[in-house]
Amino acid sequence: MKSFVALSIILLATSGSSLNTIPLTKLQGNGVYLKGSPDAGRARAASLKRRADYGPTTFPATNVQYEIYTTKVGIGNPPTYYDLFVDTGSANTFCGAGKLYVRTNTSIPTDDTVNVTYGSGNFTGNEYLDQVTLAPNLVIVNQSIGDALSSAGFNFTDGILGLGPPDLTLGTLSPDNVTIPTVMNNLVSQGLVENQVLGIYFAPPKNNNDTNGALTYGGTDSSLYEGNLTWVPVTKTYPASYFWGVNVTLCTYGNHTVIPTSTAGIVDSGTTLVLFADDFFSVYMKAIPGANIDSNTGLLDIPPSSISRMQPLNFTLADRLFPADQNTALGGDPGKRYGTVGSFGNNSRSGEGLDFLLGLKFLERYYSAFDADGNRVGFAQTNHTFSTYEG
Ligand SMILES: *[C@@H]1O[C@H](CO)[C@@H](O)[C@H](O)[C@H]1NC(C)=O
Ligand SMILES: *[C@@H]1O[C@H](CO)[C@@H](O)[C@H](O)[C@H]1NC(C)=O
Ligand SMILES: *[C@@H]1O[C@H](CO)[C@@H](O)[C@H](O)[C@H]1NC(C)=O
Ligand SMILES: *[C@@H]1O[C@H](CO)[C@@H](O)[C@H](O)[C@H]1NC(C)=O
Ligand SMILES: *[C@@H]1O[C@H](CO)[C@@H](O)[C@H](O)[C@H]1NC(C)=O
Ligand SMILES: *[C@@H]1O[C@H](CO)[C@@H](O)[C@H](O)[C@H]1NC(C)=O
Ligand SMILES: *[C@@H]1O[C@H](CO)[C@@H](O)[C@H](O)[C@H]1NC(C)=O
Ligand SMILES: *[C@@H]1O[C@H](CO)[C@@H](O)[C@H](O)[C@H]1NC(C)=O
Numbered sequence: 069m070k071s072f073v074a075l076s077i078i079l080l081a082t083s084g085s086s087l088n089t090i091p092l093t094k095l096q097g098n099g100v101y102l103k104g105s106p107d108a109g110r111a112r113a114a115s116l117k118r119r120a121d122y123g124p125t126t127f128p129a130t131n132v133q134y135e136i137y138t139t140k141v142g143i144g145n146p147p148t149y150y151d152l153f154v155d156t157g158s159a160n161t162f163c164g165a166g167k168l169y170v171r172t173n174t175s176i177p178t179d180d181t182v183n184v185t186y187g188s189g190n191f192t193g194n195e196y197l198d199q200v201t202l203a204p205n206l207v208i209v210n211q212s213i214g215d216a217l218s219s220a221g222f223n224f225t226d227g228i229l230g231l232g233p234p235d236l237t238l239g240t241l242s243p244d245n246v247t248i249p250t251v252m253n254n255l256v257s258q259g260l261v262e263n264q265v266l267g268i269y270f271a272p273p274k275n276n277n278d279t280n281g282a283l284t285y286g287g288t289d290s291s292l293y294e295g296n297l298t299w300v301p302v303t304k305t306y307p308a309s310y311f312w313g314v315n316v317t318l319c320t321y322g323n324h325t326v327i328p329t330s331t332a333g334i335v336d337s338g339t340t341l342v343l344f345a346d347d348f349f350s351v352y353m354k355a356i357p358g359a360n361i362d363s364n365t366g367l368l369d370i371p372p373s374s375i376s377r378m379q380p381l382n383f384t385l386a387d388r389l390f391p392a393d394q395n396t397a398l399g400g401d402p403g404k405r406y407g408t409v410g411s412f413g414n415n416s417r418s419g420e421g422l423d424f425l426l427g428l429k430f431l432e433r434y435y436s437a438f439d440a441d442g443n444r445v446g447f448a449q450t451n452h453t454f455s456t457y458e459g
């Protein structure tokens with residue numbers, strides 16, 4: 069279970085189905101995907117001449133081990149491609165945790181070190197400025213990259229693509245103590261996209277290496293969701309306000325109220341489950357007869373007698389109801405059914421300014437959009453058929 073924000077985590081579930089990649093051909097639908105191949109100089113020149121000439125660009129993301137999404141990012145010239153973890157809950161971008169950083173003539177050391185501690189891992193290394201290729205027509209120059217010389221917690225990825233707000237990078241550089249421009253910041257400042265908007269499409273994975281997701285830089289891809297996005301302002305409540313944080317005004321499970329009043333939490337692609345502060349979680353767990361925490365996996369173990377009686381877990385965001393997924397299995401004992409809702413642990417209490425996390429299991433149901441220009445997060449029903457009780 070991944071939790072790359074600085075919060076507690078639940079233990080791991082492992083799983084072992086066959087490896088099988090199913091690319092989503094519909095990702096290429098908007099006509100700008102993987103078109104052209106300007107090098108850094110051309111990208112720079114183009115940006116100076118005609119800013120934001122390109123529309124939003126969509127490219128694939130892969131669900132790995134049912135827990136995280138990765139995407140291929142090229143670093144250097146010629147680019148070496150790394151599978152980077154897609155994380156809206158942190159903002160540093162780095163590689164070298166798996167595949168080692170390959171320096172080229174575009175790699176410029178800054179003489180700063182960079183250290184980041186996550187909810188379930190950390191890295192320490194040197195900062196470089198380098199060319200970053202997201203797609204052949206999206207080549208960023210002078211992007212800060214961490215070269216991880218030592219790291220923990222990154223088994224299935226080479227590093228992180230940090231898509232959270234840039235303030236999250238403060239304190240990670242040394243001796244310089246400055247905010248690091250993120251990939252999204254540089255896409256806009258270098259004229260590669262017009263709007264500082266990221267669209268994320270995830271779908272429930274069918275195997276443990278499923279290329280079933282899509283990231284859109286510079287806007288949203290309306291072919292991947294139904295209707296209009298519902299926009300929710302980024303919360304003013306600290307510390308959720310440092311992230312892609314939102315207020316939920318009510319959360320219910322059946323006729324039980326899990327969150328009774330306006331409460332702040334965050335939307336985080338770096339967390340697998342939907343997580344609550346312990347007191348909220350306790351209301352939820354008690355509402356499911358016979359449910360208990362499985363000691364092997366840390367997941368909520370739901371007895372067969374309760375499976376068919378599972379109710380939607382409903383979040384109200386900006387006056388709209390967003391029912392969350394209930395019961396996608398995450399591995400572990402094949403005879404058991406695990407819930408997709410967990411707790412922060414550590415005797416956490418609500419009222420601390422960050423009382424829930426909407427992770428992948430929520431994002432697999434709702435297309436999400438992260439709008440740094442408008443300081444808001446958008447949600448819409450994803451364009452895939454969804455069975456509530458799958459797994
Ligand atoms: C850097 O390397 C690339 C690829 O080998 C080459 O095309 C480019 O000319 C080199 N640039 C410089 C300034 O040496
Ligand atoms: C990184 O995580 C590993 C494993 O949990 C731990 O042993 C190490 O001390 C951590 N390093 C830092 C700098 O926090
Ligand atoms: C490159 O980016 C760094 C911050 O990451 C910034 O300090 C520097 O001014 C930039 N250089 C150029 C030439 O844009
Ligand atoms: C990650 O790798 C470490 C060391 O190889 C191992 O102990 C740990 O169980 C692995 N974690 C997962 C989720 O596979
Ligand atoms: C990162 O860690 C290294 C070694 O552990 C240390 O020398 C450096 O000062 C640290 N940098 C920051 C920003 O904490
Ligand atoms: C870095 O800067 C921030 C804000 O500018 C400050 O709060 C923090 O104490 C500084 N950290 C160090 C190690 O100087
Ligand atoms: C996922 O599948 C791709 C394509 O077959 C392969 O290159 C990659 O190594 C696989 N990743 C993992 C984590 O197994
Ligand atoms: C998904 O999008 C495609 C192309 O935009 C559209 O043809 C299709 O009807 C949509 N599927 C659903 C389930 O809405």
Ligand SMILES: *[C@@H]1O[C@H](CO)[C@@H](O)[C@H](O)[C@H]1NC(C)=O
Nearest residue numbers: 293294295296297298448449
């Ligand atoms: C989406 O918004 C547009 C413009 O506000 C409106 O005309 C349209 O009816 C909305 N569509 C849906 C499905 O709500």
Ligand SMILES: *[C@@H]1O[C@H](CO)[C@@H](O)[C@H](O)[C@H]1NC(C)=O
Nearest residue numbers: 301302303304305315330331
């Ligand atoms: C969010 O809720 C808090 C109280 O929990 C309130 O102060 C704030 O105005 C609400 N809205 C935003 C956008 O933060």
Ligand SMILES: *[C@@H]1O[C@H](CO)[C@@H](O)[C@H](O)[C@H]1NC(C)=O
Nearest residue numbers: 321322323324355377378379
């Ligand atoms: C809540 O719903 C359950 C069944 O779903 C029912 O047994 C119970 O009486 C209800 N409680 C209230 C207070 O309505």
Ligand SMILES: *[C@@H]1O[C@H](CO)[C@@H](O)[C@H](O)[C@H]1NC(C)=O
Nearest residue numbers: 320322323380381382389391
């Ligand atoms: C929760 O959402 C479902 C699906 O939209 C709806 O049928 C149900 O009435 C909602 N429950 C509550 C308590 O709002």
